[in-house]
Amino acid sequence: MNATTAFGPDFPFAYDDWIKNPAGLGKLPRDMHGTPVAIIGAGVAGIVAAFELMKLGLRPVLYESGRFGGRLRSEVFEGSDGIVAEMGAMRFPTSSRGMFHYLDMVGCKTRPFPNPLTPAAGSTVIDLEGQTFFARSLDDLPPAYRDIAEAYDKALTDQVGFPDLQEALRARDTARLKALWDPLVAQWDERTFYDFIAGSEAFGAHDFRHREIFGQVGFGTGGWDSDFPNSMLEILRVNLLGFDDDQHLVEGGCEQMLRRLWSAEPDCVHWPDQTSLASLNGGATRSRAVALSRDAAGRTLLTDQWGNVDTYDAVLVTCHSHLLTTAIDTDEALFNQKTWMALDRTRYMQAAKTFVMTDRPFWNDLDPATGRPVLSMTLTDRLTRGTYLFDNGPDKPGVICLSYAWMTDALKVLPLNAEARAELALKALKQIYPTVDIARHIRGAPKCVSWEADENFLGAFKGALPGHYRYNHRVYGHFMQSEMPDSQRGVFLAGDGISWTPAWAEGAVQTALNAVWGILSHLGGASLAENPGPGDLYPEIGPVTLTDPVPSSAFL
Structure with missing residues (x-):
């Protein structure tokens, strides 16, 4: 762990x-x-x-x-034997020891979440401005992506002393952690995540394109542009507490x-x-x-x-x-x-998801022309933003989160029903995978959620x-x-x-x-x-x- x-x-x-x-x-x-x-x-x-x-x-x-x-909402697809779409929370970092205490207590089993560039995903496709890159690790991507990852690590080191914070937290050295963290509160409470990026010397060595890519596909679980207006303290906590790392889903x-x-x-x-x-x-x-x-x-x-x-x-x-x-x-x-x-x-952020069930995890099929999987976990600047693939086994239906989007991207589909959202997502994915007929594999009705439209929530989560x-x-x-x-x-x-x-x-x-x-x-x-x-x-x-x-x- x-x-x-x-x-x-x-x-x-x-x-x-x-x-x-x-x-x-x-x-x-x-x-x-x-x-x-x-x-x-x-x-x-x-x-x-x-x-x-x-x-x-x-x-x-x-x-x-x-x-x-609440937002632990697992909806079973009609006609299936317990195949679910996670409409709310779906990935749980193993640093969440309190949450895992209760998961373990009641016998819930977990496995790694298929995030981009992880072994659980198998492969990742990044599609920006019409350019598509296939990767299994960061090293498979163009140099700009590695530059971004290195620049963010350097910005964290230079501006907030991140390695020292990590060391104090892992050691549970309370006095040292507070001595390092408390001064950062006054320093960064009134500054945005984007200010942290744009004002850093590390990112200053690169042009706007690097910041744009960082916002679209980011690091860890994906793009972070929806969080750019947030207080930098909010992002620092996510990074420091390992919330964007080693995430699991609940079987x-x-x-x-x-x-x-x-x-x-x-x-x-x-x-x-x-x-x-x-x-x-x-x-x-x-x-x-x-x-x-x-x-x-x-x-x-x-x-x-x-x-x-x-x-x-x-x-x-x-x-x-x-x-x-x-x-x-x-x-x-x-x-x-x-x-x-x-x-x-308290300000809440918007979020929208669209799921479909498939006859099987067909994305594991290999394209005879390329030798690659016909479909991969996908990050894009298109309407879908993030597409995730859930393999429940070769003899069971699969699940695709066609789209997971926040803020403005979530609001774009707010008035639409589940079928319309699925059709828009399939149209966007067709531009990335022109030879793959995803619809042929879909079974049953799609499922979607917009938490801001639910009278009991009025938003997905605080930001x-x-x-x-x-x-x-x-x-x-x-x-x-x-x-x-x-x-x-x-x-x-x-x-x-x-x-x-x-x-x-x-x-x-x-x-x-x-x-x-x-x-x-x-x-x-x-x-x-x-x-x-x-x-x-x-x-x-x-x-x-x-x-x-x-x-x-x-x-x-």
């Missing part, structure tokens, strides 16, 4: 060690055992938090507005991890043997949460879509932050105004803009509630959009665990001395604080 782990850098807490410690995550007062805790959202953050809270002796009550699983679909956790029967405090989240919830989640408020005693009132009102001492919100103002009638007094600013200003560090800090640290007024305590936040690492399931896992500690503390419990939790170490090694500007009197 990758030596790099998702340890920090903003808050270098060893979540993987915490959840594996045989002492457990903590202990509640006996009179709190069985206390109901509401959890809004049955995605990664919601299910992981519910699972750990149940083990502590609480009764998690799950509310779900749409489909169980049979990643959604099964959450379904297995839902039905798992772990050893629990208070609850009898064979207790599961499913059994505590009567076999099904509650309906959509539509309102949050306080009662006279200071407890939280949660109303579902059918008008049912329940009272809770603690509520965990794991849905996208914008739903707190657009879909859930939330009492403003539950959060202070700076937190509301952060929640409302912090320059200047958003303070916002992220506010929502990430919201689980530390001891200094909040009583009127704002008891409602917690989790999810990858609350984390420092949006778009990655590990961020959802880690913020879920923060919330578990927060709820444990809120209900009078605590971590054990031999296994301190994130809130115990947060005051010492928490994220660096950037000073808020003093407001002008004109705005007071």
Whole structure:
């Protein structure tokens, strides 16, 4: 497994060690055992938090507005025997030790993801401005591509001291890591990814064409131009934590991890043997949460879509932050105004995917004229952007992600149905593979997703803009509630959009665990001395604080 782990850098807490410690995550007062805790959202953050809270002796009550699983959405093709399209998360870096802890716990099997220029892909085709290159490794591509890879490595070394950061992170040297990382926060929070590239001496030795190629096909998993407007801190975390390296897919679909956790029967405090989240919830989640408020005693009132009102001492919100103002009638007094600013200003990126099932993995056939596979993993500046091939075995149907696109490229197909998107993708691929009849191999109906069009998501994942560090800090640290007024305590936040690492399931896992500690503390419990939790170490090694500007009197 990758030596790099998702340890920090903003808050270098060893979540993987915490959840594996045989002492457990903590202990509640006996009179709190069985206390109901509401959890809004049955995605990664919601299910992981519910699972750990149940083990502590609480009764998690799950509310779900749409489909169980959130963005771990594995859709089975009609007429197939479990052949899936991963509509949301589909590649999991092995540095995500928290996520892999739960994958391993429930027996999910993984294998390398067929990313460009990896052995799992077999071969890669890069098609830019009508020029097509076939490659099995970086060395097979023209010199410009190697120049780009070397320039990016040099830019990271020159501008942020990347090798030293990597060494500190791999050694889990907390003091050294924070000493290196914290100064970078102020330096790069208000600068974009493109600024980092264009302003580097390494890329300055090359012309615009090199930056253009970098944006179109990039490094690791593909092109990065959709992230060019983002804060450079967002990209640095992805690079440093190894999120773009050594990625795996989950055989049979990643959604099964959450379904297995839902039905798992772990050893629990208070609850009898064979207790599961499913059994505590009567076999099904509650309906959509539509309102949050306080009662006279200071407890939280949660109303579902059918008008049912329940009272809770603690509520965990794991849905996208914008739903707190657009879909859930939330009492403003539950959060202070700076937190509301952060929640409302969180910026989500768009993403679109189109999948088809094929009769077999025909792309493994060799072209007699070239001796190469007839179809390869493909990166292009055409509408499809990224095309991925999933081989389920020679005797099973294959799956092609015809197109995976972000931001503007995702918006181009937003009004179109699945068939229209598939037809556009096939037309684009025909320009790259003029002799290959992909359509002849397609079986059943295509599947597509645009997360920004889903009322329960309003976007695929967070993408912090320059200047958003303070916002992220506010929502990430919201689980530390001891200094909040009583009127704002008891409602917690989790999810990858609350984390420092949006778009990655590990961020959802880690913020879920923060919330578990927060709820444990809120209900009078605590971590054990031999296994301190994130809130115990947060005051010492928490994220660096950037000073808020003093407001002008004109705005007071």
